[in-house]
Amino acid sequence: MIDLLPSPHGIAAAVALVVAGAIQGSTGFGFSMLAAPMLAVxxxxxxxxxxxxxxxxxxxxxxxxEWSDVNRQDLAFSLTGRLLAAGAAAFCVSLLSPGAFAATFGFGVLFAVVLSLLGLRIETTRRSLFLAGALSGFMGTLTSIGAPPMAMVYQNAGGARMRATLNAFFVVGGIISIAALAAAGSFRFSDLLLAGTMLPFAFLGFLLSGWGRRIVDKGRVKVVVLVVSTASAFALLLRSLA
Structure with a gap:
């Protein structure tokens, strides 16, 4: 485990969490997609x-x-898919070697970036929400990165609806994934302590996200997420080869 601040690794982790918290507060997604690859390295x-x-x-x-903008119907279908997938994914964690784990991260993030660059358009329907929720649950439980499938479904939705509903989805979905990991023996009290130690930096970024919400509809945040995620993905792939 890394040394706490002010070690270089601790500072790098803190900076990654501040940036990720600002992105999450601005868009409703991207926290794990941005921070998890960097922190895994x-x-x-x-x-x-x-x-x-x-x-x-x-x-x-x-x-x-933004509670008033949460779409309850969207949540019902997407969370049903996540619940069904999370349990199966939790029992796959022990099957991955560290190298394969890093490679899964890298290829998963690169795949999401390519889909975004290709401009894949997915309508926000009951079926797409269910399938995206299931894929998000599987990816999120295995790698902490469950945002890309859900973000793709909401890429053409309004900013407030996207942010509020995705945030609510990740609250409930994250709890489901943590419960699944705990049942599989892959989530311990030490994980909770590490999260609590670094959480203030994530919330600092979140508190600074007001500017991001004002520009998110112009598409600028997406560019930042794609660039940083691509760099993180390549770093993880190099780590898996090592």
């Missing part, structure tokens, strides 16, 4: 448990802030 102990715990806390802040 710093120390694998951050994933998946501690990252999921921090994502739940930051997403809860976003859901409360």
């Amino acid at each position: 710093i120390d694998p102990a951050f994933v998946p448990g501690p990252m999921l715990a921090m994502a739940v806390a930051v997403s809860a802040g976003g859901a409360v802030r």
Whole structure:
């Protein structure tokens, strides 16, 4: 486990969480997609448990802030899919070697980036929400990165609906994934302590996200997420080869 601040690794982890918290507060997604690959390079102990715990806390802040814009029907279908997939994914964690775990991260993030760059358009329907929720649950439980499938479904929705509903989804979905990991023996009290130690940095970023909400509809935040996620993905792939 990394040394706490002010070690170089601790500072790097803190900066990653501040940026990720600002992105999450601005868009309703991207916290794990941005921070998890970077923190996994710093120390694998951050994933998946501690990252999921921090994502739940930051997403809860976003859901409360825009609660009136949460779409309950969207939540029902997407969370049903996530619940069905999370249990199966939890029992796959022990099947991955550290190298394969890093490679799964890298290829998963690159795949999401490619889909975004290709401009894949998915309508927000009951079927797409269910399938995206299931894929998000599987990816999120295994790698802490469950945002890409849900973000793709909401890429053409309004900003407030997207932010509020995705934040609510990640709160409930993250709790489901943590429970599944705990049942499989892959989430321990030490994970909760690590999450609690680093959580203030994530919330600092969230509190600074007001500017991001004002520009998110112009598409600028998406560019930042894609660039940083691509760099993180390549770093993870290099780590898996090592």
